[in-house]
């Protein structure tokens with residue numbers, strides 16, 4: 001199939017998108033005059049093909065009837081990794097049995113509404129736990145920094161198949177939105193059930209259930225495995241628990257599953273007026289230009305004292321949300337609806353943390369080798385928990401977040417007032433500059449100064465920072481054999497997705513789910 005790339009003004013690009021079959025779209029805001037790069041399919045003479053021309057390589061999924069399949073696989077967790085693994089198994093004639101601690105999406109919405117009204121957290125049903133995992137009430141940005149693209153296109157095709165719009169198939173920075181994701185997730189569930197898969201909501205996989213699943217995947221318990229309709233052992237157990245299930249990590253550790261520390265990142269969430277970010281990124285845009293290309297986003301990175309400081313999960317026109325999953329902790333994250341039209345622009349602002357940093361700079365300021373011993377694979381988790389508890393203490397129960405104006409934070413001043421902010425439960429003025437651990441706080445201060453040098457006006461008291469952004473990446477890895485993808489300690493256990501430390505974000509977690517399912521399907525063939 002021939003294609004050509006057109007570099008157009010936003011007006012012309014908008015027009016071309018309505019008429020031609022676009023296979024890639026990206027915005028170039030480096031110059032004062034914003035340009036849109038559109039790659040369109042053409043005929044052999046170079047003429048663009050119309051919008052309804054078939055999409056190349058698009059192969060609709062073929063889900064098999066697995067009600068009475070010979071082979072079954074247990075999946076712990078119904079986030080992107082677990083759901084995409086389940087869909088892929090069904091495509092290969094294998095029956096998935098999913099165990100999810102949280103509720104199905106409609107019920108989960110009610111718990112999230114309660115949380116947003118500052119009426120308390122349900123520790124089993126929140127922004128992290130429940131159908132669709134942490135991806136359901138998120139921004140739904142579907143791109144990955146990972147270079148391991150693999151079946152990335154397949155991930156987009158499946159999201160599209162279940163109701164995502166056409167742009168998913170070609171937009172460089174595709175995004176679904178928290179208003180549309182729940183429907184897409186519900187349709188995935190309906191497909192899994194219709195084809196014969198099983199889903200057990202509000203089912204926490206504790207030590208007993210975990211041990212029985214693992215035992216059942218190797219040899220029948222008492223001779224007859226109960227989880228497989230064919231009476232045969234499970235082909236495997238996919239562990240797709242995300243990175244917020246700290247209790248489950250502790251259970252796995254106690255049961256001899258191999259875990260290892262890994263680098264991660266923590267910091268705060270920053271929010272500016274969206275109009276200011278539009279001005280900085282798009283050089284004083286007209287309302288018409290914003291209508292055509294959408295609110296501006298940014299991606300910022302700098303190095304401070306040997307560690308990366310960077311923006312993470314930027315949500316133009318979005319909201320900051322209470323994303324904790326444990327009582328007495330305060331965790332913030334960001335999301336946006338499909339139109340991205342709130343008056344706020346938020347982003348995680350995080351500092352890279354290496355395992356050795358935990359020894360050097362423990363919370364409280366006094367190094368103590370016993371607090372986060374390097375040999376302890378859960379050291380990073382303990383550090384996260386400590387910081388989340390500290391943020392909770394500096395906020396106000398149940399979910400008010402500690403906040404400081406950005407310039408006050410950098411200059412070490414208390415904020416007498418706070419600007420209006422999208423975080424629904426509410427904010428409390430707090431000296432984040434004083435209580436964030438030095439290796440995070442000081443680097444963030446310098447990072448904001450560096451970002452202001454790049455975009456003059458970024459460092460402003462119109463912006464506010466909220467603590468803490470602690471779940472940008474997993475602090476633990478569950479090492480697996482690169483060939484079999486099974487845990488190096490536990491045969492037939494397939495650590496998968498973000499919680500296993502092999503992915504970060506919706507797309508790469510979904511992709512890992514597909515890859516693990518394909519590996520298991522090889523056993524059957």
Ligand SMILES: Cc1cc2nc3c(=O)[nH]c(=O)nc-3n(C[C@H](O)[C@H](O)[C@H](O)COP(=O)(O)OP(=O)(O)OC[C@H]3O[C@@H](n4cnc5c(N)ncnc54)[C@H](O)[C@@H]3O)c2cc1C
Nearest residue numbers: 077079081101133134138139140141205242497498505506
């Ligand atoms: C507010 C917010 C916004 C985000 N925005 C984006 C974004 O725009 N783009 C992006 O790429 N990423 C985003 N992310 C991150 C993204 O959601 C995650 O990277 C992704 O969901 C990880 O997928 P996963 O399947 O590996 O794990 P998860 O989505 O975390 O799913 C794990 C599931 O396992 C379940 N579980 C855990 N333990 C147990 C147990 N013992 N028994 C039974 N079930 C269990 C949990 O309830 C959960 O549903 C966002 C996250 C949040 C919180």
